[in-house]
Amino acid sequence: MKKDMILAGVGGQGILSIATVIGSAALEQGLHLKQAEVHGMSQRGGDVQSNLRLSSQPIMSDLIPRGGADLIISLEPMEALRYLPYLSEDGWIITSTAPFVNIPNYPDMEAVRAELGKLPRVIAIDVESIAKEVQSPRSANMVLLGATAAVLGILDPDKLRDGIRRVFGRKGEAIVETNIKAFDAGFAASLKNRQ
Amino acid sequence: MADKKLLLGDEALALGALHAGLTGVYAYPGTPSTEITEYIQGSAFARERKVHCDWSCNEKTAMEGALGMSYAGKRALVCFKHVGLNVCADPFMGSATTGANGGLVIASCDDPSMHSSQNEQDSRFYGSFAMMPVFEPSNQQEVYEMTRAAFDYSEAKGIPVLLRMTTRLSHSRAVVESWESVREQNQMHFPERPRQWVTLPVNARERNRQLIKDYAGFEEDAAISRFNLLEDGPDRRMGVIACGLAWNYLMENFPDGCPFPVLKVSQYPFPRRLARELAAKVDSLLVLEEGQPLVEERLKGVFDTPIPVHGRLDGALPRDGELTPDAVRAALGLPERPQFAASEIVVPRPPALCQGCGHRDFYTALNQVLKDYQGARVFGDIGCYTLGWMPPFSALHTCVEMGASLTMAQGAAYSGVWPSVAVIGDSTFTHSGMTGLLDAVNTNADVTLCISDNLTTGMTGGQDSAGTGRLEAICAGIGVDPAHIRTIVPLPKNYPDMEKTIREELEYHGVSVIICRRECIQTAKRHAKK
Numbered sequence: 001m002k003k004d005m006i007l008a009g010v011g012g013q014g015i016l017s018i019a020t021v022i023g024s025a026a027l028e029q030g031l032h033l034k035q036a037e038v039h040g041m042s043q044r045g046g047d048v049q050s051n052l053r054l055s056s057q058p059i060m061s062d063l064i065p066r067g068g069a070d071l072i073i074s075l076e077p078m079e080a081l082r083y084l085p086y087l088s089e090d091g092w093i094i095t096s097t098a099p100f101v102n103i104p105n106y107p108d109m110e111a112v113r114a115e116l117g118k119l120p121r122v123i124a125i126d127v128e129s130i131a132k133e134v135q136s137p138r139s140a141n142m143v144l145l146g147a148t149a150a151v152l153g154i155l156d157p158d159k160l161r162d163g164i165r166r167v168f169g170r171k172g173e174a175i176v177e178t179n180i181k182a183f184d185a186g187f188a189a190s191l192k193n194r195q
Numbered sequence: 196m197a198d199k200k201l202l203l204g205d206e207a208l209a210l211g212a213l214h215a216g217l218t219g220v221y222a223y224p225g226t227p228s229t230e231i232t233e234y235i236q237g238s239a240f241a242r243e244r245k246v247h248c249d250w251s252c253n254e255k256t257a258m259e260g261a262l263g264m265s266y267a268g269k270r271a272l273v274c275f276k277h278v279g280l281n282v283c284a285d286p287f288m289g290s291a292t293t294g295a296n297g298g299l300v301i302a303s304c305d306d307p308s309m310h311s312s313q314n315e316q317d318s319r320f321y322g323s324f325a326m327m328p329v330f331e332p333s334n335q336q337e338v339y340e341m342t343r344a345a346f347d348y349s350e351a352k353g354i355p356v357l358l359r360m361t362t363r364l365s366h367s368r369a370v371v372e373s374w375e376s377v378r379e380q381n382q383m384h385f386p387e388r389p390r391q392w393v394t395l396p397v398n399a400r401e402r403n404r405q406l407i408k409d410y411a412g413f414e415e416d417a418a419i420s421r422f423n424l425l426e427d428g429p430d431r432r433m434g435v436i437a438c439g440l441a442w443n444y445l446m447e448n449f450p451d452g453c454p455f456p457v458l459k460v461s462q463y464p465f466p467r468r469l470a471r472e473l474a475a476k477v478d479s480l481l482v483l484e485e486g487q488p489l490v491e492e493r494l495k496g497v498f499d500t501p502i503p504v505h506g507r508l509d510g511a512l513p514r515d516g517e518l519t520p521d522a523v524r525a526a527l528g529l530p531e532r533p534q535f536a537a538s539e540i541v542v543p544r545p546p547a548l549c550q551g552c553g554h555r556d557f558y559t560a561l562n563q564v565l566k567d568y569q570g571a572r573v574f575g576d577i578g579c580y581t582l583g584w585m586p587p588f589s590a591l592h593t594c595v596e597m598g599a600s601l602t603m604a605q606g607a608a609y610s611g612v613w614p615s616v617a618v619i620g621d622s623t624f625t626h627s628g629m630t631g632l633l634d635a636v637n638t639n640a641d642v643t644l645c646i647s648d649n650l651t652t653g654m655t656g657g658q659d660s661a662g663t664g665r666l667e668a669i670c671a672g673i674g675v676d677p678a679h680i681r682t683i684v685p686l687p688k689n690y691p692d693m694e695k696t697i698r699e700e701l702e703y704h705g706v707s708v709i710i711c712r713r714e715c716i717q718t719a720k721r722h723a724k725k
Contacts (some may be wrong), residue, residue, distance in 0.1 A: 037368070040655070045547045
C-alpha cells in the first residue's frame with residue numbers, strides 16, 4: 001500500500017505543518033516515508049511544494065514521478081493546478097478555493113474554477129472561511145488536512161488527530177484544540193463537498 | 196536499541212558526524228547546506244560535548260578552522276553550498292597536500308536545477324582536481340552511515356574526504372536509524388608527518404608524488420568499497436552506472452528489481468575496474484548521475500573494446516537540471532505513465548522580497564534618486580536583496596558571486612561609470628566585501644557602497660551575521676572617512692531623508708558607505724513571538 005502526495009502552496013502559507021502532522025501519524029503507524037521539501041529562495045512568496053510519500057514498502061525516489069501522485073493537497077487553487085501532470089489518473093485534488101494573489105498576472109478566478117471543474121476528483125473548499133467559522137482563523141492548513149483525511153485512506157482520521165496532538169502539544173492544549181476543531185470542520189466540509 | 200528519527204539528509208549528516216566523535220563544525224550558511232550546522236547548534240548532545248558550532252565569516256575561514264582542528268588531531272566537519280567550495284578552493288586544495296590528521300570531512304551541497312543558486316557546478320570535479328576521495332550517499336540512511344565512514348577513511352588514509360550532497364537529499368526527510376555506539380572525540384595529537392603541513396615547494400613536491408600514488412590506492416579502495424556495488428541482471432542489452440541519488444530514480448522505475456546489470460557508485464575516485472567488468476557483460480552503458488557528466492566523461496579511454504555510452508552528453512538525459520524519476524524513465528526507454536496535461540492557465544510565481552522588508556524601502560529610495568542619474572549602474576550581490584533585480588524595482592544591473600558588488604563597482608568606476616553604486620547585505624559584506632572596501636579606500640575609488648543591513652543572514656533563514664552592530668566601526672577601521680559613513684533607516688516615512696543622504700553621497704567623489712539598517716521582518720516576527 002502506498003500514498004504519494006504533493007503538498008502545494010505559496011511560500012509562508014504553512015504546507016510543511018500539514019506534512020509534519022501526516023508524517024508523525026505515518027511513523028506512528030510504522031509506514032515508510034520520504035518527504036522532499038523546498039527551502040531557500042522560493043520560500044519568499046514563490047510557489048512551493050513538498051513531495052510526501054508513504055508506503056508499507058521501502059520507498060526509492062524522494063520525488064514522485066509524473067502521473068504518480070494519489071493526491072495534490074493545495075492551500076491555493078492555481079498552485080493545485082501547477083502540479084497536474086503529477087496527478088495519477090484516479091488521484092484527488094484537495095484545494096483551498098481562496099486565491100493568493102501576489103503576482104500581477106494571476107489568472108482570472110473563473111478560469112481557475114473552470115479548470116478545476118474539468119477534473120474528475122476535486123474537493124475545493126474555502127478553508128480560510130471555515131477556519132474562521134470555528135474560531136480557528138490561523139489553522140486553515142488543518143482545515144485542509146481534515147478535508148484530505150476524508151479521502152486519504154492510508155491513515156485513519158483518528159491517527160491524524162493524534163498527530164496534531166503530538167505536533168502541537170508543546171504549544172499548549174488550547175492550540176491543540178483549535179487545530180483539532182479546524183481539522184474536524186475540514187473533514188465535515190470535505191464529506192459535504194463530495195456529495 | 197537503535198534509535199529511529201525522521202531526518203532531513205542534512206540532519207542525518209550532522210547526526211552521523213556527532214556520533215562519529217566530532218569536535219567541531221565550521222560553516223557558512225548556504226542553501227541547501229544550512230541545516231547541517233543548525234542541527235548541531237540545536238543538539239543537546241553537541242552542547243554536552245562542547246562541539247564547536249559557531250558560524251564562520253565565510254567558507255575559507257571555515258575550511259581553515261577545520262584544517263587547524265584536524266592538525267590538532269580532532270575530527271572536524273566543514274559545510275557549505277557548492278559555490279562555497281569556490282570560496283575555500285585555496286585551503287581545500289591545500290588540505291589535500293597537508294593531508295588530514297584528525298578526520299576531516301568537507302560536506303559540499305550541490306544544487307542542480309539551481310533552486311536557490313547561481314550555477315549547478317558539480318563538487319565531484321573538485322575531488323578529482325584535488326586528488327581527494329569523494330563520498331556520495333544515495334539516501335538519508337546512507338548519509339548517516341557514510342558520514343562516519345568518511346571520518347574513518349579520512350583518519351585511516353590521512354586525507355580529507357569530500358562528502359557530496361545534492362538538494363534532493365539535503366532537503367528530503369526519511370527515517371534514519373542511528374548507531375547504538377557513539378564514538379568519543381579524539382584526544383589532541385600532532386601529525387605523524389609534520390613536513391607535509393608546511394607546503395614549501397621542497398615538501399610539497401614530495402607530498403604531491405605521494406598523493407599521486409595514494410590516489411591510485413583510493414581508486415582501488417573504491418572498487419572494493421561496500422558503497423559501490425556491481426549487481427548482475429538478466430537483460431544484457433544495457434548496463435547502468437547509477438551514481439548517488441540517481442540509483443533511487445533507477446530503482447523507482449523497477450519496483451520488482453532492475454533487469455539490467457547495475458553499478459551503484461557512491462565512493463570515488465570512480466572505480467574504472469568495476470566499469471570494465473560491467474562493460475564486458477553488456478552491449479551498451481547508460482550513465483545516471485546527478486549534476487554534470489563527470490563519470491560519463493571519465494569513461495572515455497577506459498575500455499579496450501568500444502562500447503556505446505549514453506547519458507547527459509548524448510542527450511539520453513537532459514544536459515542540465517537535476518535528475519527526476521521521469522527523466523531516468525525516458526533514458527531507460529520505458530513508456531511514459533498516463534498523466535494529465537499541464538494546465539495552460541498556470542503562470543510562474545517567482546519569489547519576491549517580503550512585504551514590509553527593509554530592502555524594499557531601500558530600493559524605492561535608491562530608484563527615486565537614480566532617476567536623475569541616467570548613467571548610474573548598480574552592482575548587486577548575493578542575498579534576498581538580489582530579488583531587487585525583478586520588477587517592480589528592477590534596481591540591479593549585476594549579481595555574480597559573494598562580494599563582487601563593490602569590487603566590480605570599482606572597475607566600472609575606473610572605466611568611467613558614474614555614479615557607480617554597490618549594494619551588498621551585511622552578512623555578505625563581512626563574508627567577502629571588507630577586502631574590496633580596503634581596495635576602494637586605497638585607490639580612493641569614486642563609488643557608493645550601500646550595505647543593506649537587516650542584522651542577519653536572511654536568505655538562508657536568519658542565521659547570525661558576523662558583523663552585526665559593528666559595521667560603522669569596520670568601515671571606519673578600513674579607512675573610510677567617517678563623514679561619509681552614513682546610516683539610514685529604511686521606512687516609507689524616511690524616504691525624504693534617505694533620498695537626501697543617497698544623493699549627497701553619490702555627489703561625493705570618493706568612497707562613501709551608506710548603511711541602511713532595519714531588522715529582517717522574518718527574524719523580527721520570531722523575536723516578537725519570544
